[in-house]
Amino acid sequence: MAGPTHFGRYNVKKVLGQGAMGLVYLADDPVISRQVAIKVIKAPPGENTEELLARFDREFRSAGTLSHPNVVTVYDVGQQDDSHFIALEYVHGQSLEETLGSIRILPLEHAADCITQICSALDYAHDRGIVHRDVKPANILIDAAGHPKITDFGIAKFVSGTSVTQGRDVIGTPTYMSPEQAQGNPVTGASDQFAVGVILYRMLTGERPFTGENQTTVMYRIVHEQPIPINKLNPRISPALNDVVMKALAKDPSQRYPSCNVLAEAVNNVIAHARTDATVVAGAAGLAIIPSDPSISPPTAPSRAPVVRPWRMIVGGSAALGLVATGLWLMAGSGSDPNIPQQSEVVGSDMNESDMPPLEALNRRIRVESDPTGASIWLDGADLTTLTPADIEIEGNPGQIVRLALRRAGLITAETTLTLGPQTPDIWAPEETIPPDSVEVAPARYQIATGPPGAQVVLNGERLESVTPAFATLSPNTSYSIRTELDGYEAASWAFTLDDLNDTQRTSQTLYFPLTASYVPGYLVLNAPYSVTIDVRASGTDTAQPNRYGPSARLEIPVRPGPYDLTLSAPSVYFERFLNVDVAASTKRELRVPDVLSVQVAAVPSNCRVRIDGRDVETTPFRANITRGFHEFEFEWPALGQSVTRTEMISEPQQRVFATAGQS
Numbered sequence: 001m002a003g004p005t006h007f008g009r010y011n012v013k014k015v016l017g018q019g020a021m022g023l024v025y026l027a028d029d030p031v032i033s034r035q036v037a038i039k040v041i042k043a044p045p046g047e048n049t050e051e052l053l054a055r056f057d058r059e060f061r062s063a064g065t066l067s068h069p070n071v072v073t074v075y076d077v078g079q080q081d082d083s084h085f086i087a088l089e090y091v092h093g094q095s096l097e098e099t100l101g102s103i104r105i106l107p108l109e110h111a112a113d114c115i116t117q118i119c120s121a122l123d124y125a126h127d128r129g130i131v132h133r134d135v136k137p138a139n140i141l142i143d144a145a146g147h148p149k150i151t152d153f154g155i156a157k158f159v160s161g162t163s164v165t166q167g168r169d170v171i172g173t174p175t176y177m178s179p180e181q182a183q184g185n186p187v188t189g190a191s192d193q194f195a196v197g198v199i200l201y202r203m204l205t206g207e208r209p210f211t212g213e214n215q216t217t218v219m220y221r222i223v224h225e226q227p228i229p230i231n232k233l234n235p236r237i238s239p240a241l242n243d244v245v246m247k248a249l250a251k252d253p254s255q256r257y258p259s260c261n262v263l264a265e266a267v268n269n270v271i272a273h274a275r276t277d278a279t280v281v282a283g284a285a286g287l288a289i290i291p292s293d294p295s296i297s298p299p300t301a302p303s304r305a306p307v308v309r310p311w312r313m314i315v316g317g318s319a320a321l322g323l324v325a326t327g328l329w330l331m332a333g334s335g336s337d338p339n340i341p342q343q344s345e346v347v348g349s350d351m352n353e354s355d356m357p358p359l360e361a362l363n364r365r366i367r368v369e370s371d372p373t374g375a376s377i378w379l380d381g382a383d384l385t386t387l388t389p390a391d392i393e394i395e396g397n398p399g400q401i402v403r404l405a406l407r408r409a410g411l412i413t414a415e416t417t418l419t420l421g422p423q424t425p426d427i428w429a430p431e432e433t434i435p436p437d438s439v440e441v442a443p444a445r446y447q448i449a450t451g452p453p454g455a456q457v458v459l460n461g462e463r464l465e466s467v468t469p470a471f472a473t474l475s476p477n478t479s480y481s482i483r484t485e486l487d488g489y490e491a492a493s494w495a496f497t498l499d500d501l502n503d504t505q506r507t508s509q510t511l512y513f514p515l516t517a518s519y520v521p522g523y524l525v526l527n528a529p530y531s532v533t534i535d536v537r538a539s540g541t542d543t544a545q546p547n548r549y550g551p552s553a554r555l556e557i558p559v560r561p562g563p564y565d566l567t568l569s570a571p572s573v574y575f576e577r578f579l580n581v582d583v584a585a586s587t588k589r590e591l592r593v594p595d596v597l598s599v600q601v602a603a604v605p606s607n608c609r610v611r612i613d614g615r616d617v618e619t620t621p622f623r624a625n626i627t628r629g630f631h632e633f634e635f636e637w638p639a640l641g642q643s644v645t646r647t648e649m650i651s652e653p654q655q656r657v658f659a660t661a662g663q664s
Helices: 049-064 096-103 108-127 189-205 215-224 239-248 260-275 503-508
Strands: 010-018 023-029 034-040 074-080 083-089 093-095 140-143 148-150 278-283 286-291 320-324 327-331 364-368 376-379 382-387 390-394 401-408 411-419 444-451 456-459 470-474 480-485 492-496 510-514 522-538 547-559 562-570 575-583 588-591 596-604 609-612 615-619 622-627 629-637 642-650 655-660
Touching: 010 034, 093 096, 096 140, 096 189, 096 444, 096 547, 108 148, 108 189, 108 260, 108 503, 189 239, 189 260, 239 260, 376 390, 382 390, 456 470, 480 510, 503 510, 522 575, 547 562, 575 588, 596 629, 609 622, 615 622, 629 655, 642 655
Parallel strands: 278 327, 278 411, 320 364, 444 510, 522 588, 596 655
Antiparallel strands: 010 023, 023 034, 034 083, 074 083, 093 140, 140 148, 278 286, 320 327, 364 390, 376 382, 376 401, 401 411, 444 470, 456 480, 480 492, 522 547, 522 562, 562 575, 596 622, 609 615, 609 629, 629 642
């Protein structure tokens, strides 16, 4: 390997990539037998070397004081000859930037979980007087377990100490800058919160809130313009969640949340409210639905005569507690509608006290389910250390009130109050009791995904037929080993059981494995005024199936360095272009597309059928949005048996394309 073989005691294995401050290497620490990432300073041409060295030293001083599970750990700092380096925790995975480049829009639960952990790390730093100042997906690494880790505190500022910038110098990445940072004003933790809001916006929509053809335009929009509401770009997002994101993106720092953790709490509360529109209280006399919003009245049920049947939910083994779209409810056995409060569900007075079992023998067994699964179950404020779906037993006397709650990431997402009703013979019979040990957990179908997708998967020695994302049925109490293989990426292996999975993995039933590139990638970058689909094929592989990206107006595609044949298309504006590009490592190749002009199309006689670039459009007269450049227009008058074909250069706004029957 060309280049240095060691830094201090660390033995270099390979180059991991080009960081903001210089090259990053993978190395071995022979003293304690662990892998580390070595970040080496590199002064670009024209850069003030002393300032760069000072910035490098600040990264060590800032990150070296932080010890948090979501912050990349700094192990060591050193100097070798003229090189300064930092030994960092090696995170086996990929950046959030690469994840969003392949997945684009994250599932809501995944986004909330990731943001919660990022906010926890940032508030931890803010409490110690450190502002990151450059929070962005490229500086957030995702480890093999799916946990985010923030790195690169190289431009951090000690709020309680001396500023690391002189005058009104601006340091950071424009897309994720706060308005105050873009203007060169003093920053606080609210600036990092703004960057988190930008990241959350991108997670939920696949788009950046502030874009432009150059950095000046981006920074102007950050300071002066409001982004498109996220629920306009992604209709599945609620207005309430849009309000949360927009508050984090407020121009005035004082209008944002008091801290990043409060922002994360707001995100989780909105998600919880979407799933808990009602609290259900069950008792011996019946079931009542109490809406969270007092302006909503519970639905009424038609009147009917009292039924001599107790609620199986309260004391039986066949009832269930569920959390689905409308919230938490109790299912009272077959034939009941959980959304309609029962008018008179009472125990008949003809039941003799002698028929009841002794109180000490009473044992209420219920099943707790949630959608999605994986919520932790709490009873009267105590963690039962089990996740949904699960069967639980509640011991107590008739009339006793207990509180059942579901939690995710420490936050209550649903809760209900249960009043234990009297036991009845028809469902207390010992032969109907199901011992907990006999409850079988059914196998579950899991998605196996990688970043990037397209990897071969070997599961317990057998190769799956499809590439990632692939599906496999996994069973409890079984050990699994997964190996992924993808050209250009290091082969990776994981061993686990279902008990090893975290809440997010159980909830989504998805195992996501970020892959580490075996080369330093280059990037194809698109910033267009309309959505474009890009087909990418390595040059010289004409028979290979191209990789397709988009349609999207903004793409950043990591590729192995080399030549590529590209097809860019946007049928809605009659655009198609074939390109051959050469991509170098650690560089971004910008792909440009023409702008769109409004064109008026007319003919004599009218009611002429028109095709543009071979595509049937409509009859004249009409207007069409067409990209700048040459286009073929075919005019056809079926009744006259005549047609005219013209090639027009579209170059002016409101341009007119006209044809007359019988004229060429």
